[in-house]
Amino acid sequence: MPDPRTRLEELGYELPDVPSPAGSYVPAVRSGDLVFTAGQVPFRDGKLALTGKVGEAVSLEEAQEAARICALNALAAAAEAAGGLENIARVVKVVGFVASAPGFNRQPQVLNGASDLLGEVFGDAGLHARSAVGVAELPLDAPVEVELVAEVRRDS
Numbered sequence: 001m002p003d004p005r006t007r008l009e010e011l012g013y014e015l016p017d018v019p020s021p022a023g024s025y026v027p028a029v030r031s032g033d034l035v036f037t038a039g040q041v042p043f044r045d046g047k048l049a050l051t052g053k054v055g056e057a058v059s060l061e062e063a064q065e066a067a068r069i070c071a072l073n074a075l076a077a078a079a080e081a082a083g084g085l086e087n088i089a090r091v092v093k094v095v096g097f098v099a100s101a102p103g104f105n106r107q108p109q110v111l112n113g114a115s116d117l118l119g120e121v122f123g124d125a126g127l128h129a130r131s132a133v134g135v136a137e138l139p140l141d142a143p144v145e146v147e148l149v150a151e152v153r154r155d156s
Helices: 004-010 060-082 107-126
Strands: 028-031 034-037 088-099 129-135 144-152
Touching: 004 107, 028 060, 034 060, 060 088, 060 107, 060 144, 088 107, 107 129, 107 144
Parallel strands: 088 129
Antiparallel strands: 028 034, 034 144, 088 144
16 A cells, blocks of 8 residues: 555645534544544635535536545544554545535536545555435535545554
């Protein structure tokens, strides 16, 4: 598996600070060898990078970039719970929600933004099961929300 922090840097990304919860929850919970993240919206530097419905105010390409930002935020939360990014052995599952305009049905293509990033960072260990769900609304008018389940190295 490639070194995930090095791969992030090579791709031009850095792991962001873990966003503070906006409600009564924590960003991630470790249970045994798994870390479950809360849903992450596309916060960048403390504010939403984009708002609106995909297929209306937000293009497919913009939504894919928003999904990448969500995945980075989810990775940051998972890494914090795992004791560091290097302790994540693999990405097991990704669930993505897309605030969809009527008639928009390309949710899987939107979530490819997150999935492709995870594959580029973790190689084969980034391949995961996934659900892509269209919804009417997301918190703060976010276009995309992503959560993930990651396996933690047994020696961590």
